Structure formats: structure tokens, C-alpha cells
Amino acid sequence: MNLWKNMNRKTDPDMYRIKDGHLVRSLKVKDILALGVGTIVSASIFTLPGEVAAKHTGPAVTISFLLAAIAACLVAFTYAEMSAAMPFAGSAYTWINIVLGEFWGWVAGWALLAEYFIALAFVGSGLSANLRALLAPLGIKMPAIFANAFGVDGGIVDLISLVSILIVAILISHGVGKAARVENALVALKVFAIILFVVVGATAVKFQNYVPFIPEYQKTAHGAFGGWQGIYAGVSMIFLSYIGFDSVAANSAEAIDPQKTMPRGIIGSLVIAVILFISVSLVLVGIMPYSKYANSAEPVGLALRYAGHGIIATVIQAIAVMGMFTALIGMSMAGSRLIYSFGRDGMLPKFLGKLDKHHRPNNAVAAITIAAILIGTIFSFSALSQLISAGTLIAFMFVSLSIYPLRSREGKDIADPAFKVPFYPVLPFLAFLASLIVFIGLDHQAKLYALLWFILGLVIYLFYGIRHSKAK
Template sequence: MSFTKKASFETYSQKDKKLKQTLGVRDFLALGVGTIISTSIFTLPGVVAADYAGPAVVFSFLIAAVVAGLVAFAYAEMSTVMPFAGSAYSWISVLFGEGFGWIAGWALLAEYFIAVAFVGSGFSATFQSLLAQLHITLPSALANPMGTKGGVVDLISLLVIVVSSLVVWRGASDAGKVGQVLVVLKVVAILTFIIVGLTVVKGQNYVPFIPAHNPKTGFGGFSGILSGVSMIFLAYIGFDSIAANAAEAKNPKRTMPVGILGSLVIAVVLFSAVTLVLVGMHPYAEYAGNAAPVSWALAQAGFRQLSVVVSVVADAGMFVALLGMILAGSRLLYAFGRDGMLPSALGKLDHRGLPTNGLLVVTLVAVVVGAFFPFAFLAQLISAGTLIAFIFVSLGMFALRPREGKDLPVATYRMPFYPILPALGAIGSVFVFEKLDDLAKLYASLWFILGIIIYTLYGTNHSKKKTAEKK
């Protein structure tokens, strides 16, 4: 049965050798940190504090980080054993079979399509606020997605996605170099905010640190903290974009675990520090509905010029996130085409050894979603798709370990406390998924129904693994 027919390690390894191995540790740390610390750090802390957890929003970030960290250990080990394009899709295809790999990959594809559009729109919102300070306002038709506030197309979102794709088209190495420069600027800006913000922090803004729970609104208490976790979790999905580019890593046995775990550690520290400073600067209720709390907090505290600088750097950070997501999405589509799960044209490399067709499709879909359609109601779908892939990867550890040193290479990095940690990673991912709102679960279900239809009508008939069996 093709659904459970396991992919060949040797076949993937040979096919992906065509991709140029140009990315080093600094490239992956830049892409990882740039992808994780992007739109979320400049938007989510204030909103979640106001709507769910109050000052205890830092606990929401830490709980989300623990769950993501458990899965990151599994990602790090798998990426050293199987440094293939497509990350979870390719790994699960080898460990559990073609159909299970397709489900995991289809979940990640939703993440990348929507995440690129999500970040592009976030970039647009921040950029338009900067233009407004210069008394420049775009016509409503060009400033908003179709059907929103008289909009037809979000022109800035469209342009930044296209420009990001052009940088990626030049090659993963160029994208990595751009990422390194912009990530340094972003981290400097975040550290500046932390240092300056500490000078105006007021102790009374932390009291009570965990507000009493209101059962009518869901705000406060441990329940509010847990609700905040589901909102915040999308902040930590960026390390998957590192794994998706494993086939282009120099010395992946060292590069991958350092890139994955290192970027997550840096992100946790910065997220926690920004969150604590932010809720200490102003009462958390004042951040309700504020999509740019960091810039707003600085401006309200009298640091207007610094607020502008932080907004500019925030856009630079979002640009790095776009590079990482577009890189990962195009490599995932390449993996689908490589295996015949989607049209084989997606699995072809251009004369430079790059998956240009996959890049083009990611760009077109993201432009349509981000520039022409309101997407806020789909934001949690980013987390939904990623969490499903995380569950597969965590459970995949139980299939990986018995095969290491037999038909699969021995890992150069091994997940600690096996089998306890992978079990906790799977359980934690299921828990966070359950905390997503009902609409997110509904849209995720519809996406997977579409995926099963495509697999049944196309994938099972064109899979190259199945074709190879018939020969």
C-alpha cells in the first residue's frame, strides 16, 4: 500500500546532492532568529497581555517555548540523520510512509503559505505607520486587502513578498548573508528597547502579576496563561525553516543542531525580556487592540525618535522572516515535486541548482493571500499546521532510534532523555493544538480534507516511489 510504503533514505540522499551546500552556522542562526523573532515579538506580547494573561504573559511565552523546545530536540537529531529538503515531510516519509509524510508536509505547507502572507501584511502595516508619520498616506484601494476598508490590493505587502523572493532566487547563500546583517540590526534594536524601557518601568504595573481569572471573558489566572500559549506558539515555529533547508547546509551534522537549538535559545531570552519590560512600562490594559505595542510604548514614554527607529528595524526583521519562510516553503514544494506528490516541475532545479519553480509557486500563493485577502482569521492556522507536523516529528523519534546504525546513519546529535522527551513533545503539541480556537480547527480540517483529496487523486497515481515499485 503506497500510503505506508516507506521512502528510501538513499534515494533522497542522492537526489538532494544536486542542491548546493552553501549555508553555514551563522546563516542558519540568522535565518532561525530572523524567522522566530519577527512579527510576533513586535505585536503579540501586548495583545496577549491585554486579552488573556496580564503581566503573566511571560509565562505564556515560556510554556510555549518549553513545548517548542521539546520538539526542537527531535528536529535537531533527525536533521543530522536525514539532512533532506522538506524537513518533516521527508523524515516522516522515510520513517512511517508516503501517506503520513504527505500529511505532515501538507500541514507545513499551510504554515509557509499563510506565514509568508502574514509577515508580508505585518510589514505593510508597520511601513504604513511610518509613512503616516511623514504625512504620506496610500489610497485605501492600495493600502488594504480586497474587501477591507475599501481596499483592492495591499500593494506594500505584494511588493515586499516579491522583493524577498528575488533575494531568495539569487541563492540561499545570498539570502543567508542578507539575513545575517538584518538580524544583527534587529537584535541591537531589541536590546536598545529593553535598556531604554527599563528606565521607565513602574513596579505597580506588575501587580497583580497573575490577575484573577474572569470566567466570562477567559482573562486571567492559569487559564488565561494557557489561552495565551495558543496565540503565542506561532512565534516559535521558525526553527522548522532551518530544518527545511538542511540539504543546503555545510556540515549538517554540526550545523543543524547548533542552528535549530541556538536560534530557539536566543529567541526565548529576547521574547521574555521584551515581554517583561513592555508590561512594566504601561498598564497591560492599554495594549488592547494595539498591533505595534513596542513602538507605541516607546512613543508614549517620550522616546518618539527611538520609536521610529524601532519600527524601521522591525520591518527589517520581518524581511528576514520572509526570506526564511520563502526559502523553506520553496524547498518543501521542491520535495513534493521530487517525489511526484505534486507536479514534477516543482521538483526540477534550474541551471544554478535551485528550485525556482517551487519558489515561484510560493511567491504567487503568498501574494494572493497576503495582498488580496484578509488573513487575520487564518493566523492560528499557522500554528495548527505546525503543531500537527510537530506531533509527527516527536512520534517519529520512536521509529528513528531503532533504525539508527542499521538502515539509517547514526545521529551525531542525540535527543536527551529518550523516550521521555519525545513523548512529552507529542503530548505538549496536542495540548496546545486543543487550545486553538474552534475556527482554526475547522479551517485546519478543511485544509487536510483538500490535502487528502489531492493525495488520493494525484499523489497516489504519480508518486515516484510507487512508480519505482512497478519497474
């Protein structure tokens, strides 16, 4: 009974107001928008549409992107209300700690931590691969031992990935204000590259490539292809593209006027991302037959070269490499704030929750940097790709259901936010249901790894977190 009582003890929100009050509030709406777009519109916009079209949907990849966007938007409304009511570091972990209890907050936060660790490692690895591909025609080739993860094709350490993650860590350690300015510039450059592709690519679209728009269903080595079954498989694969808005919410303790800034930043960045993703996917499958994108890591470049725009393809790929830094910045900031929150609450060693003399959580920045480097430069993790979505979807389900107990406390011990989820109480349940449906569509391996990660988190909680918790 004592254990159950401790697991469900709720943290006093005043504790977070005091502790997070030392963080510097410097992020404006434009900074939050840039963080959101930079993290959501990451490397996946240049790679996923072609891969999903070839494996599962055909031209109907646009429908998969739209359905995944609807599911993400439902959850984004709940995130907007949560971050406005409780603008504390740690996003879902902290919110659920307050409204549901310590253990449930830990489960959601631990699930999100998997997203940040692996997403950082994946983006670093993707940046490395794309940069090496750009350098190869110039006769610049890195030795295999410094180009691949340990044990992969003769590799020992992916040096470019390591250096990229370190550069971002150093940038963030000097404050979110400086990081936000760099992010804003890189996001503007990346959006320009996407618009350039859409405008140039639209001139090469052949409408026969859209016929049939939804191919006939068949079972393939990759799973379902065509029909609504293929579209559903595409949704589960594509949802990874939209999960970045959680990283925006993690920085709400450093936002100016979070009551207005956070809802506008979260929902606005997602709307921009949806428009960009759908535009790219529609143009991509219109330029050449979708089957030609099979096993291509650079469908945007492939399509432009197919249409005779080789120079523009090189320019866009170069910008894409620089643009991947935006995702590294967003994920590093969010992940470090989550680790800071764990240390702040005693769930992990307390030094992780310490701020430096400039009120920056740089111990947490160092921790997530080391973890991402170890994962990205030592281990082969291709089989873990969908774990990013699995962990985030678990957190999304918790946040969606947490709106109900939150409403009874708004205006009491929790602030009454300026933004509230519309169509309450129906919409939060639809957000939960949408996340659950997408989670069910993930492959069995992703669910297995999510279970193993949960068991590891449970062990840490029972043998360390519950004993050192500072919850009152």
C-alpha cells in the same frame, strides 16, 4: 489492501541522498542561527506580548512565553536529531516519508504548507501596515485600492505586500548564500533594536505594574483572562512565535556539515529567541498598565512614547519594518524547499521538483511566491491566523513520535547522527504531549480550518499524489 499498502510505503533514503545531492551546501552555523532567529523573532515580538497581556494574562504574559518555549524546546530536540540523521530538503515531510510512510509524510507536509503560505502573506501584510504607518506622518499616503486586500476597505491589491514578497523571491532565486548574507545583516539590526528597547524601557519600569502578577481569573469576550486559565490561553496564542525553527530544518540539504550545523542552529536560535521574547514581555508590562495595550498593533512603540521616548520608538519601528524581511526570507526559503520536495517525489507536478542550471529550485520559489501574493493581496485572512499554529503543531506531533521508528534504523540505512534526543524514550513523548496540549488550546475556528485544509490535501493525495508518487 493495495491502497493501504501504498499509503504506508516508505521512501528509500538513498533516493533523497542522490536527488538532494545536487543542491549547493553553503549554509554555516551562523547562517542557520540567523535564519532561525530571523524567522522566529519576526513581527510577533513587537506585537504579541502587549496583545496577550491585555486579553488573557496580565503581567503573567512572561509565564505564557516561558511555557510555550518549553513546549517548543522539547520539539526542537526531536527536530535536531531528525535533521542531523536525514539532512534532506522538506524537513518533516521528507523525514516522515522515510520512517512512517508516504501518506503520513504527505499529511505532515501539507499541514506545514498551510503555515508557509499564510505566514508569508501575514508578514507581507504586517510589513505593509507598519511601513504605511511610518510614512503617514510624512504626508505620504497610499490610495486605498493599493493599500488593502481585495474587498477590504475599498482595496484591490496590497501593493507593498506584493512588492516585498517579490523582492524576497528574487533574492532567494539568486541562491541561499546571497540570501543568507542579507539575512545575517538584517537579523543583527533587528536584535540591536530589541536590545535597545529592553535597555531604554527598563529605565521606565514601575514595579506596581507587575501587581498582581497573575490577575484573578474571569471570563471575558476574548475568552479566559487571569489565573492559570488565562496563562494557558496565552500559551496557545503565543506558540505561533516559536514555530520558525521548522523553517530552519527545511534547509538542511543546503547546510555544510549538517550533523553539527543543524542541531546547533535549531536549538541555538530557539534559545536566543526565548531570551529575547521573555525580556521584551517583562519590560513591556512593566512600563505601563497592561490594559492600555488592548487593541494596539504596536505595543512597543506605544510603551516607549508613554515613557517619553518618541524618537527611539520611531527608530525601533523603522528597524522592525526592515526586520520583517528576515521572516519573509526564512519562510520563502523553507516553503519553496517543501514544494520542491513535493515535486521531487511526484506528489505535486514534477516541474516543481526541477532545479535550474545553477542547481536552485526556482520553480518552487515561483510557486510559493505566487501563492503568497494571491493569499496576501486578494483575500482577507484575519480569521485564519491560528491556522499557522494548527498546521505546524500537527507536524510537530508527527515528528515527535517518528523518533521511535527512527532509532531502530539509525546506523543501518539511515546515518547514525552525532546529536540524539536526550532522555530517550521519555522526551519525545513529552514533546508530542506538549504539542497536543497547545493544539487543544487553539480556538474552534482554527481547528475547523485545519480540518478543511486536511480534507483538501487528502483529495489531492488520493487523486494525484498516490498515482504519481516516485516512492520505491
